[in-house]
Every structure is written in C-alpha cells, then in structure tokens.
Amino acid sequence: MKPSRWIAAGLVAVATAAALNAVPATAGRPYDPTAQSLRALAQRHGLYVGTAVDMAALDNAAEPRYRELVGSEFSTVTAENVMKWESLEPTRGTYDWGPADELVAFARQHHQRVRGHVLVWHNQLPAWLTSGVEDGSIDTAELRRILRDHITAVVRHFKGRIWQWDVVNEAVSDPWDTPSTLHYKGFWAEHLGPGYIADAFRWARAADPNALLFYNDYNIEAFGSGNPADDKTQFVYEMARDLRARGVPIDGVGSQGHLGTQYGNYDTLQVAAALRKFAGLGLATAFTEVDVRSQLTAGVRAGDSAEINPRLQASAANFSTLLRACLAERHCLSFTLWGFTDKHSWVPGAFSDPPEGLATVYDENYQPKRSYQELKADLIFAGPPFVRPRVPQQPRR
Ligand code: G3I
Numbered sequence: 568m569k570p571s572r573w574i575a576a577g578l579v580a581v582a583t584a585a586a587l588n589a590v591p592a593t594a595g596r597p598y599d600p601t602a603q604s605l606r607a608l609a610q611r612h613g614l615y616v617g618t619a620v621d622m623a624a625l626d627n628a629a630e631p632r633y634r635e636l637v638g639s640e641f642s643t644v645t646a647e648n649v650m651k652w653e654s655l656e657p658t659r660g661t662y663d664w665g666p667a668d669e670l671v672a673f674a675r676q677h678h679q680r681v682r683g684h685v686l687v688w689h690n691q692l693p694a695w696l697t698s699g700v701e702d703g704s705i706d707t708a709e710l711r712r713i714l715r716d717h718i719t720a721v722v723r724h725f726k727g728r729i730w731q732w733d734v735v736n737e738a739v740s741d742p743w744d745t746p747s748t749l750h751y752k753g754f755w756a757e758h759l760g761p762g763y764i765a766d767a768f769r770w771a772r773a774a775d776p777n778a779l780l781f782y783n784d785y786n787i788e789a790f791g792s793g794n795p796a797d798d799k800t801q802f803v804y805e806m807a808r809d810l811r812a813r814g815v816p817i818d819g820v821g822s823q824g825h826l827g828t829q830y831g832n833y834d835t836l837q838v839a840a841a842l843r844k845f846a847g848l849g850l851a852t853a854f855t856e857v858d859v860r861s862q863l864t865a866g867v868r869a870g871d872s873a874e875i876n877p878r879l880q881a882s883a884a885n886f887s888t889l890l891r892a893c894l895a896e897r898h899c900l901s902f903t904l905w906g907f908t909d910k911h912s913w914v915p916g917a918f919s920d921p922p923e924g925l926a927t928v929y930d931e932n933y934q935p936k937r938s939y940q941e942l943k944a945d946l947i948f949a950g951p952p953f954v955r956p957r958v959p960q961q962p963r964r
Contacts, residue, residue: 603947604640606640608946609642611946612894612946612950614894614900614901614902615642616640616641616642616901616942617641617642617680617682617901617903617904618637618906619644619647619856619903619905620644620647620670621906621911622669632933633908633910633911636929637677638676638677641679642678643679643681643730643901643903644670644681644682645856645903646666646670646681646684647906647913649666649667650670650683650684651688652688652691653691653693654666654667654691655717655721656693656720659693671725671728675728680730680731680901681725682732682853682901683721683725683731683733684733684736685734685736686721686732686734686771687714687718687736688736688737689752689754689755692754696713697754700754700758707758707759710758714759715766715770718770719770719774722770722771722778723774725775727777729775729778730778731779731818731819731853731900731901732771732775732780732781733855734768735763735764735768736783736784737783738755738761738782739751741786741799742799747797748796749795749798751764764806764810768780768817779819780816780817780818781817781819781851782803782806782819782821783855784799784821786800787799787803788824788841788889789833789840790841804845807820807845807848808848811848811850817850818851819851819853820845820850820852822853822854823854823905824854824855824856825857825860825905826858826885827860827861828859828861828862829861832881832885835891835895839892842896842898851898851899852896852899852900853893853902854899856903856904857902857904857905858906859882859886859926859938860925861881861923861924861926862878862922862923867925875925878925879925879938880937882925882936882937883938883940883941884941885938886928886942887938887941887945889902890942890945891945894950904927907927908927908928908929908930908931909924909925909926909929909930909931910930912924912926912927914926928942
C-alpha cells in the first residue's frame with residue numbers, strides 16, 4: 568500500500584480507537600458508569616437485560632417504584648404470567664388480550680423488547696383444556712388442532728411485537744423424576760408424544776416469520792456427564808441438534824437460571840462453554856429467568872448478619888457467573904431476571920417449607936442488593952472503554 572494510504576489508514580485507526588474509548592462526559596462532570604442503569608451498561612455490549620413483569624405490581628398506583636424500575640433498568644420484558652394459556656384463552660376460543668397488550672404497550676413506550684412467555688407448557692393450562700382431555704371429550708386429534716390454533720392465534724396477535732418467543736417450555740424431565748432416565752415429560756408429551764415440539768415451532772414460524780423461536784428450560788446452565796440419560800443439558804442439546812437437522816425453525820435455547828445459594832455455584836468458564844456449545848448448533852442463547860434463592864433460616868429471619876451476608880455474597884456470585892458467561896459468548900442475546908425485587912418474587916410462595924427467598928437483586932424496599940451491584944460491575948468492567956491498559960509499575964531502587 569502507498570505510504571500515503573498507510574498514513575490515512577493509521578489516522579482512521581487512531582480516530583476509531585479514540586471514538587471507541589471516548590466516554591460520554593456531561594459538561595464539567597466526569598462520566599460515572601456506576602450511575603448508569605443496567606440497560607445502558609448492557610447496551611454497550613449489545614446485550615439486552617430484562618425482567619419478568621408482574622402486571623398487578625406494574626399497575627399498582629401505590630407502588631410507583633416498581634413501574635419506574637421496570638422502565639428504567641431493563642431493555643427487555645417478559646410477561647411473568649399474562650401470556651400463559653390460562654390467561655390468554657380462559658375459555659375455549661375466547662381470548663383475553665388485555666393485560667398482555669398492556670405489557671407490550673408499556674414496552675413500546677419504554678423502547679424495550681418483549682420476550683413472549685410461553686406458547687406451550689404443561690403448567691397454567693386452562694381447566695376447559697385439561698378437563699376436556701381428562702374426560703375424553705377432547706381426543707388426540709382434536710388436542711393437536713387446539714394446540715395449533717392456540718399457537719397460531721397468539722403468535723398472529725402479537726406478530727411483529729415479540730422479539731423472542733418461548734415456544735416450548737420445560738419439556739424435559741429431571742433426574743429425580745420417575746423414571747429417572749431423562750425423558751419428555753408433562754401433559755403435551757403424554758397426550759401427543761414428543762412430536763408436538765417440532766409442530767409447535769413450525770406453527771409459530773408460520774404465524775410470524777421474524778420472531779426468534781426459543782426452547783426454554785431450567786437446570787441446563789452447564790453440561791454434566793454428557794450422557795443424555797442423566798445430563799439434562801446434553802439431552803436438550805441433542806434435542807435441539809436433531810430439530811435443527813430436521814429443518815425445524817428453532818432459533819435459540821433459553822437457560823432459565825433459577826439457582827440457589829444452598830447448591831453452591833457454577834464457574835463462569837463451564838457456563839460459557841455450554842453457551843458456546845449451543846451456539847455451535849447455530850443457535851442463539853439467552854438467560855431467561857435468572858434468580859438465586861436462599862434458605863431463610865431462623866438466623867436469616869431474625870436478621871442475623873452472620874447468616875444473611877454469606878447468602879447475599881453467594882447470591883451475587885451466582886448472578887455474576889451467569890452474566891459473565893453470557894457476556895463471554897456473543898450469541899447470548901439477553902439476560903432476564905425472573906422478577907427484580909424480593910417484594911414480588913415467586914420464590915417464597917413456591918418454596919415455603921422450609922422457607923426460601925432473597926432471590927432477586929432489589930430488596931423488599933426496592934433497595935439494590937449486592938447482586939445488583941455485582942451485575943453492574945460486570946457490565947462496566949467487561950470491556951472498553953472502562954478497562955484500560957495496565958499502568959507499568961517501575962521498580963523502586
Ligand atoms: O391468578 C390466580 C388468582 O386468580 C388466584 O386468586 C391466586 C390464588 O392462588 O392464584 C393466581 O394464580 C397464580 C399465578 O402464578 C398468577 O399469579 C398461581 O396460584 C401461582 O401458582 C402462579 O405461579 C407462577 C408459576 O410460574 C406457576 O407455575 C409464578 O407467578 C411464576 O413466576 C412462575 O414462573 C415460572 C415460569 O413461567 C416458567 N419457569 C419456572 C417459573 C417458576 O415456576
């Protein structure tokens with residue numbers, strides 16, 4: 568290349584580096600990344616940070632802080648419950664779009680993306696469906712038509728407004744189920760066989776050509792034995808691989824990330840390796856329901872800091888492990904919390920004996936916890952411009 572070209576290229580490189588390293592500073596005050604929201608800090612990496620939204624809390628005028636934080640801290644939202652079958656189609660063929668449309672409108676107002684949750688799951692199904700199958704008034708052929716019609720109606724209704732759909736949720740058993748060998752579980756597999764999974768993705772794609780179609784499950788953060796008989800991550804990996812090989816339109820795998828401090832922690836590298844392995848199938852990934860619960864021992868409930876602090880620290884480490892793994896793997900598109908405040912978390916209701924809680928990143932009074940600060944630190948120190956070359960230490964003589 569001519570010398571003048573080298574000089575020009577050099578000047579461009581310098582200008583580009585300067586632009587990348589430039590940090591927005593408001594007039595007179597140095598830029599403070601710790602004052603930024605999770606969504607702003609994540610945006611630097613093209614990452615969407617989200618939360619599941621409890622619509623009752625969002626609409627509660629007595630709790631404006633809930634609504635403020637959903638809008639300011641997050642760039643993607645998920646309906647915690649109002650897009651589930653029991654909510655959307657409480658009566659066969661009659662849809663109640665209201666609460667879900669309200670969330671979609673809120674997201675639009677706040678320039679947020681929406682994760683649709685969930686088209687097919689064995690929980691929170693309407694009584695007309697489950698009792699119809701149970702009493703035989705809905706046979707297999709009709710059940711498959713009902714599933715197709717529900718997916719088609721829902722995906723068409725939200726067409727163009729859903730970024731990622733959780734098309735199928737929790738279709739795979741756990742090692743503690745019976746039989747212990749991993750298998751397809753739940754209402755849909757029992758009545759339609761595992762073929763419903765490919766059907767669901769094809770029907771969803773036919774209704775929306777652009778939404779990203781995800782399989783979503785828990786306990787798939789890292790690979791274990793590699794044997795799909797007892798390693799759920801391996802089972803899901805092989806299922807996704809086979810679906811892709813058959814041309815089924817699956818675009819991503821959602822790892823829910825429901826963790827507990829009593830179970831210890833993964834390490835970032837093994838979680839990043841799992842994400843990378845799914846990416847190797849041409850799939851996007853996402854953490855879709857992250858929370859980290861702790862046992863509310865008598866000491867914790869009594870306010871004993873010797874019992875509380877280790878759990879807050881362990882919780883922060885668990886959140887951080889998942890976020891850093893997501894940052895490390897460029898196909899990890901979003902990191903969604905399953906609720907952001909202990910005031911509105913599913914955990915205490917689901918784990919009451921023995922009691923568990925403290926699962927989110929804000930406390931009951933909407934004060935950010937150590938885990939919130941850890942997520943922020945990970946986002947700030949994850950790359951340029953806030954991580955600069957080391958300052959060489961000159962040995963004192
Ligand atoms: O809507 C009824 C209300 O009319 C009734 O008065 C009240 C009395 O119990 O129940 C209300 O339904 C509750 C529903 O949430 C809506 O609030 C159910 O009892 C309650 O069991 C249900 O819990 C949800 C749970 O899924 C159901 O399995 C949680 O809020 C929700 O956070 C949780 O989310 C799931 C994801 O969808 C999938 N991954 C696991 C995750 C945790 O279970």
